[in-house]
Amino acid sequence: MPAAEGLYAAFGELVAGGDGSILCFDFQGDDPSVMLRDFLTELLILFERDQRCLVAVVDAAFTESRLVVTVNTAPVDLERSAFHREVKAITYHELSIRTVPGGYEATFIVDI
Amino acid sequence: MADNYTGPLERIDATRWRIPKSYKPGMRVDGVIYADDKLIDAIKGDKSPEQVANVACLPGIVKYSLAMPDIHWGYGFCIGGVAATDPQKGGVISPGGVGYDINCGVRLIRTNIKFADAKMQIGKLVEEMFNTVPCGVGRGGVVKFSKPELRKLMAEGSRFVVKRGFGWDSDIESTEAHGCISDADPDSLSDRALSRGSDQCGTLGSGNHFMEIQVVERIDDAKAAAAMGLVEGNLTVMIHSGSRGLGYQVCEDALKELQHTPRKYGIDLPDKQLVCAPVESPEGQSYLGAMRAAANFAWCNRQIMTHLAREAFSNVFGLPAERLGMTLVYDVAHNIAKMEPYDVDGKTCQLCVHRKGATRAFPPGHPELPERYRGIGQPVLVPGDMGRASYVLTGQPGSMEHTFGSSCHGAGRRMSRGAAIRASRGRSIKEELAKRGVIARARGRTGLEEEQPDAYKDVNQVVDVLHTAAISHRVARLRPVGVIKG
Numbered sequence: 001m002p003a004a005e006g007l008y009a010a011f012g013e014l015v016a017g018g019d020g021s022i023l024c025f026d027f028q029g030d031d032p033s034v035m036l037r038d039f040l041t042e043l044l045i046l047f048e049r050d051q052r053c054l055v056a057v058v059d060a061a062f063t064e065s066r067l068v069v070t071v072n073t074a075p076v077d078l079e080r081s082a083f084h085r086e087v088k089a090i091t092y093h094e095l096s097i098r099t100v101p102g103g104y105e106a107t108f109i110v111d112i
Numbered sequence: 113m114a115d116n117y118t119g120p121l122e123r124i125d126a127t128r129w130r131i132p133k134s135y136k137p138g139m140r141v142d143g144v145i146y147a148d149d150k151l152i153d154a155i156k157g158d159k160s161p162e163q164v165a166n167v168a169c170l171p172g173i174v175k176y177s178l179a180m181p182d183i184h185w186g187y188g189f190c191i192g193g194v195a196a197t198d199p200q201k202g203g204v205i206s207p208g209g210v211g212y213d214i215n216c217g218v219r220l221i222r223t224n225i226k227f228a229d230a231k232m233q234i235g236k237l238v239e240e241m242f243n244t245v246p247c248g249v250g251r252g253g254v255v256k257f258s259k260p261e262l263r264k265l266m267a268e269g270s271r272f273v274v275k276r277g278f279g280w281d282s283d284i285e286s287t288e289a290h291g292c293i294s295d296a297d298p299d300s301l302s303d304r305a306l307s308r309g310s311d312q313c314g315t316l317g318s319g320n321h322f323m324e325i326q327v328v329e330r331i332d333d334a335k336a337a338a339a340m341g342l343v344e345g346n347l348t349v350m351i352h353s354g355s356r357g358l359g360y361q362v363c364e365d366a367l368k369e370l371q372h373t374p375r376k377y378g379i380d381l382p383d384k385q386l387v388c389a390p391v392e393s394p395e396g397q398s399y400l401g402a403m404r405a406a407a408n409f410a411w412c413n414r415q416i417m418t419h420l421a422r423e424a425f426s427n428v429f430g431l432p433a434e435r436l437g438m439t440l441v442y443d444v445a446h447n448i449a450k451m452e453p454y455d456v457d458g459k460t461c462q463l464c465v466h467r468k469g470a471t472r473a474f475p476p477g478h479p480e481l482p483e484r485y486r487g488i489g490q491p492v493l494v495p496g497d498m499g500r501a502s503y504v505l506t507g508q509p510g511s512m513e514h515t516f517g518s519s520c521h522g523a524g525r526r527m528s529r530g531a532a533i534r535a536s537r538g539r540s541i542k543e544e545l546a547k548r549g550v551i552a553r554a555r556g557r558t559g560l561e562e563e564q565p566d567a568y569k570d571v572n573q574v575v576d577v578l579h580t581a582a583i584s585h586r587v588a589r590l591r592p593v594g595v596i597k598g
Contacts, residue, residue: 006533015379034194041364049307050358051250083249084558085318086598088212088360091187093385111187111212111360112319112529 003106004054007040010110011047012084016055017077027067033095035067036106040090048086052074085112119154121145121592127581131165131177138169140381142407146195146515147178148577149592151532152525154569155183161192166382167195172203174456174463178515180470180575182491182524182569186211186238188385191469191525194518195455198461199391204379205400206388207366207467208447214362214403215410216321216354217445218471218493218503218521219287221418222341223348224437225429227327227593230347237325238551238594240424245323247316247598248555254414256311262358262409263306265313266298268413269408278314278381278412278419282438285482287443288472291411293450297401300364301540305402309358309373309409314416316353318556318598320563323421323592324350324495326502332586334490336506340441342588349425349438350415350502352495355410362406362598366399391464400449406446415442442491446471454516473507473519492584496523496571498563498597499548502590503575510582519584523571529562536561545595554597563597 008014027035038112046052052073059070088111097106118596122130124144129152131143145163147155155161159559160183167189168177174196174382183192189210197203208556230237246253255278257265265272270284270291274507316323326348331337342348355362370387373395374380379388389395418440422433429436449466456463474490489506496502500523511517527535541560554560 045304045308048250078250082557084556085247088319089364091385093187109187112544 001057001069002038003036004043007087007110010041010085011057011097013082014053014082015077015080016053016074017080018075020055020072020074021071022058023073024068024070028065030065032062032064032067033097033106036097037090037092037108039067039069040108044087044090046073047076051078079101089112115559116574117156117159119161119513121161127577131161133168135165135370137168140495141168141173141176142504143168144176146577146581147181147185148573151181151569151573151577153516158185160185163188163190164193166386166459167193169382170195170197170204170206170386170388171379172199172201173196180520181574182469182522184522184525187470189385189466189468193468194466194470194516196463196465196516197391198456198463199292200461201390203464204388205449205464206386207363208385208387208530209468210363210403211353211468212360212363212449213409213447214359215445217410217414217443218350218352218495219414219418219443220441220493221349221421221438222441223346223425225347225378226345226348228345234325234594235551237424237428238553238596240428241421242553243322243551243594245316246314246421247596248318250594251315253314254316254420255416257313259306259310262309263298265412266296266405266408268292270276270411273412273415275463276360283418283440284416286440286443287411291443292408293404295401295422296404297363298405300398300402301362301405301595302588303415303494305358305361305365307380308361309356311407312356312358312364314420315356315413315414316417316598317356318559321353321598322498323596324498324592326350326590328587328588329501329591332588333506336587339484339488340491340504340546341437341439342441342504348423348590350413350493350495351414351421353414353417355382355406356413358407364403366402370395372400403449407445411443411575431466442493444471449508452517454512455578463516467518469521471521473511474517475507475509492519493570494522494575497568498550498552498592498595499545501571502584502591503571504588505575505578505584506587508585510580511584515583517561519578520574523574525567526569527567532559532564535562536564537567550592550595552595552597556598559597
């Protein structure tokens, strides 16, 4: 969720409104940071194409080679949201995930 | 993210600095950066020279890895970078050498309108353009194309939208490559790329994209200015945008697809953002086909915006755009890779020229130029910042000799977006611009802060370097009077 919030902060101040819907994403690979990037890319497309955003992570399971995330999404309230800028992509530059006390810390850089 | 560069920079002459290929293992050629004494200090402030050195490691790179004076840090390649590779010698194509915004570029429209007569109308013009041309996050275009239409549009380029009433026939001749690179392969684009582009053709976007109403403040080359129809004191319109979501997705798809390609072809890279494939490989050809399709989309995007800008002017002045003399001076790409012939050691070779934040700058007599520019050289459009100036230059013979027919693309950032926002606290950039005589309108809340004049280098210095180096010559200086941001 914090990674998604980081991405959404680049867009502006998004406010969700309307009916939620559940989506499930399943990523496989050999680099957890790339799988996180792929997940954030799905959120980017969801916002840009469907004007929807993530409101809650329902379930997340990950290993070194797989990331499965179930999320609740809702339409972005275009009237109440404030948009700062578009995001072109989540880049591979300095992409990383580190273990920190109580969880993980991820670095990703977006191209705007 | 971007620390200082501490590696070697050897002075070659008044406008060039060398990073010798002995600097790091894997460099196949020297790096060469165009800058004067003042600019080079700013350039050392981030890691972009390191990126010039990294690009010098690409297989098949010819002569040198180049950077224009507007160089700044980018993803993999620096912005302002030029690299030519020889496919016959294993030369590669790298999506990072083009960037996410494929065929981001600039076009300039001249007018017959005297600023002195229209001074009181600038506010109205800005408002009309802001409302006529979709800009900002999530704004769809005035026309939505189906997927089959999009594929046709990407195969035909500008001609496709001009035939549908979005522009004039003469616009096509005044566009680089006539607004269409051949051998585009629209069928290779993913469904996602098509859906991201379906309603974005004819939209400005956000970030550093803009439309500007400018006044021709100074003419430096009367003959060239006359050929372009630029008259001191008259208004011009500059449009800066690219291939929108469609192009971003083409780059995204390519970066993913090419992740393991370097290993397959035994290519060692110092930075994984430089992923690449031999130009002649199936992977390289696939990216080139998709990139060309996205480039053609970008030309259609700027073409539709041109049509809308003419409509806005027409509405404000109550005259058809033809009567207002709104002809297209030129349209140039500054994020692209193209196959172009160059003389290498006395032999003509077809090279793959990557320009990432660099503008083509062909000299007088080049066969690709429209007849009216054959005697003066290709117009090179260099937007500065929204408070100072932009420039029109012409390509010179030095560009063919030294920079693979390339020049700079802008002023170049000197502040990150975050730093620019922090520097704006307690200030109103809109009011500051108004004091300079610039009326600005932005859709996004932070657009003006991020793009404030101080965030950019001084475009005058950037242009001076390339004028002195005889890469491109000054023709006219344009001062902004109205700015529209996404």
